[in-house]
Amino acid sequence: MRRRYWLSAAVLIGLPLVAGAFLRQSKEPQDGARLFSQVLQRIEENAVDSISRAAIFERAARGLVKQLNDPYADLYSPEELASFQRNTLRNNYGGVGMQIENQEGAIIVARIFPNTPGEKGGVIAGDRILFVDSSAVTGLRLEQVSQKLLGTPGTDVKVTFQRAGAPEVIKQTFKRAVIRVPAVPYALMLDGGVGYIPLQSFNESAAQDVERSLLALKGQGAKAFVIDIRGNGGGSLEQALEINNLFFEPGQELASVRHRGRTPEIYRASRASVIDSIPVVVLVDGYSASASEIVAGSLQDHDRGLVVGTTSFGKGLVQTLFPIEGGWAMKITTGKWYTPSGRSIQADHDRLGDERFVEYADGEGPAAADTTKRKRPEFKSDGGRTILGGGGVTPDVIMTPDTLPTQERDLARAYQPQYSQWYVALYNTSLQLKKGVKPDFEVQAAWRESLWSKVQQSKINVTRAQFDAGLPLVDRSLEQWVAKLAFGDSAAFRRSVRYDRQLTTAMDYLKRGVTQRQLLALASGPGTKGK
Numbered sequence: 341m342r343r344r345y346w347l348s349a350a351v352l353i354g355l356p357l358v359a360g361a362f363l364r365q366s367k368e369p370q371d372g373a374r375l376f377s378q379v380l381q382r383i384e385e386n387a388v389d390s391i392s393r394a395a396i397f398e399r400a401a402r403g404l405v406k407q408l409n410d411p412y413a414d415l416y417s418p419e420e421l422a423s424f425q426r427n428t429l430r431n432n433y434g435g436v437g438m439q440i441e442n443q444e445g446a447i448i449v450a451r452i453f454p455n456t457p458g459e460k461g462g463v464i465a466g467d468r469i470l471f472v473d474s475s476a477v478t479g480l481r482l483e484q485v486s487q488k489l490l491g492t493p494g495t496d497v498k499v500t501f502q503r504a505g506a507p508e509v510i511k512q513t514f515k516r517a518v519i520r521v522p523a524v525p526y527a528l529m530l531d532g533g534v535g536y537i538p539l540q541s542f543n544e545s546a547a548q549d550v551e552r553s554l555l556a557l558k559g560q561g562a563k564a565f566v567i568d569i570r571g572n573g574g575g576s577l578e579q580a581l582e583i584n585n586l587f588f589e590p591g592q593e594l595a596s597v598r599h600r601g602r603t604p605e606i607y608r609a610s611r612a613s614v615i616d617s618i619p620v621v622v623l624v625d626g627y628s629a630s631a632s633e634i635v636a637g638s639l640q641d642h643d644r645g646l647v648v649g650t651t652s653f654g655k656g657l658v659q660t661l662f663p664i665e666g667g668w669a670m671k672i673t674t675g676k677w678y679t680p681s682g683r684s685i686q687a688d689h690d691r692l693g694d695e696r697f698v699e700y701a702d703g704e705g706p707a708a709a710d711t712t713k714r715k716r717p718e719f720k721s722d723g724g725r726t727i728l729g730g731g732g733v734t735p736d737v738i739m740t741p742d743t744l745p746t747q748e749r750d751l752a753r754a755y756q757p758q759y760s761q762w763y764v765a766l767y768n769t770s771l772q773l774k775k776g777v778k779p780d781f782e783v784q785a786a787w788r789e790s791l792w793s794k795v796q797q798s799k800i801n802v803t804r805a806q807f808d809a810g811l812p813l814v815d816r817s818l819e820q821w822v823a824k825l826a827f828g829d830s831a832a833f834r835r836s837v838r839y840d841r842q843l844t845t846a847m848d849y850l851k852r853g854v855t856q857r858q859l860l861a862l863a864s865g866p867g868t869k870g871k
Contacts (some may be wrong), residue, residue, distance in 0.1 A: 435491075
């Protein structure tokens with residue numbers, strides 16, 4: 341397979357040289373150029389407020405790019421280009437090891453990666469970032485704060501935090517380091533000999549991590565595999581193709597790219613499968629996008645994997661970065677990704693909206709919930725199964741996640757406005773409780789009281805009645821955090837399996853189908869509702 345490189349959620353980064361600005365001259369372009377020249381002249385001669393010619397040209401160029409009706413098109417100044425490359429390539433840049441998110445205008449630490457400067461510096465999830473170096477983050481976009489935290493490995497960055505319950509702000513200086521987050525944080529053998537592989541990103545080591553996990557679990561006697569790409573928004577398309585290579589035989593199509601006026605680029609497997617014919621289930625959801633959809637789509641098209649979950653996002657555009665004199669660059673959409681059966685991964689988000697493919701479990705939702713499905717184009721898998729097109733990857737078995745019961749939902753709504761304080765209370769309670777617990781621990785009544793005490797101390801707007809009514813949610817939260825802090829992510833995950841409706845559905849299908857053919861036969865049609 342030819343080696344090509346893609347980065348950042350279906351963004352193809354290439355640097356082809358553009359020869360010639362226009363291939364054809366006509367009266368209309370000449371009239372347009374004359375109009376622009378005359379308008380520019382009148383502005384320079386008569387406008388009451390002066391503006392530099394360079395600024396006028398820049399704004400005109402940006403306006404031209406925006407006229408393409410391409411939501412991903414952009415024009416980068418030299419400074420913006422450097423930031424874009426740093427954010428997508430990141431080969432020579434370091435960070436602190438924090439995943440941040442914007443919660444109603446506040447920049448909150450959502451996750452700390454292990455063995456990073458952030459973890460070593462004592463940062464915890466729920467901390468609010470106030471300053472990076474001497475710059476306040478109030479009013480900044482999430483990506484702007486991220487760029488301030490990034491920098492050359494070995495350099496210092498000063499961060500000021502606010503922690504719920506702490507009397508004073510926390511000031512910490514970190515030495516940036518290269519942050520390497522594994523694409524597969526752990527691989528586990530579940531009940532029934534099912535090997536479970538959560539693929540959380542498509543970074544530069546994703547294919548290597550997946551192959552290592554497949555072979556390790558196969559060596560332990562795995563009889564089936566679950567590849568979990570829920571929530572995986574994409575990354576390197578090169579890695580997606582390399583991962584597909586692990587499941588197919590040489591010559592099988594993995595995906596293709598179609599451009600305007602050019603022969604499609606077809607990518608094929610170049611090596612033998614590393615797991616032979618062991619059955620595979622792929623878990624997807626509405627946050628699975630880009631590279632995730634290339635993996636799921638090819639496995640579905642070739643009848644190599646049963647797809648379970650909800651319809652994926654539908655992001656399959658190829659963008660090319662063209663250099664422009666002066667260090668500028670322009671990014672425009674130049675192609676679309678297609679699965680082997682000919683399905684376009686890209687969904688028409690503008691036309692269909694966020695609820696383009698709303699799915700309902702049996703007995704839920706309006707009677708006409710599946711009308712969108714009947715309007716969508718149909719394709720055939722290698723074995724003749726009907727699979728749905730129209731953007732994204734529609735599962736063979738549709739299974740929505742569990743929703744919270746009313747009383748648990750009421751509790752969650754009550755603490756949501758003060759989520760960071762709730763998070764810190766839960767974290768600190770679990771940190772105290774982890775000491776001396778055994779792997780088979782059960783949540784105790786005293787643990788709940790300890791959490792309730794911290795909820796009161798933090799003045800979180802939750803009543804005792806709401807807390808008691810939502811005890812199942814409280815118990816699950818305590819169970820997960822104590823297990824995570826005491827025994828690690830994999831132990832916490834094992835305890836969460838019984839609460840995961842989509843994963844338990846996959847496990848049920850694997851119990852009833854011992855071969856891939858039997859597994860697929862259990863899903864009688866496209867978008868089969870899970871039981």
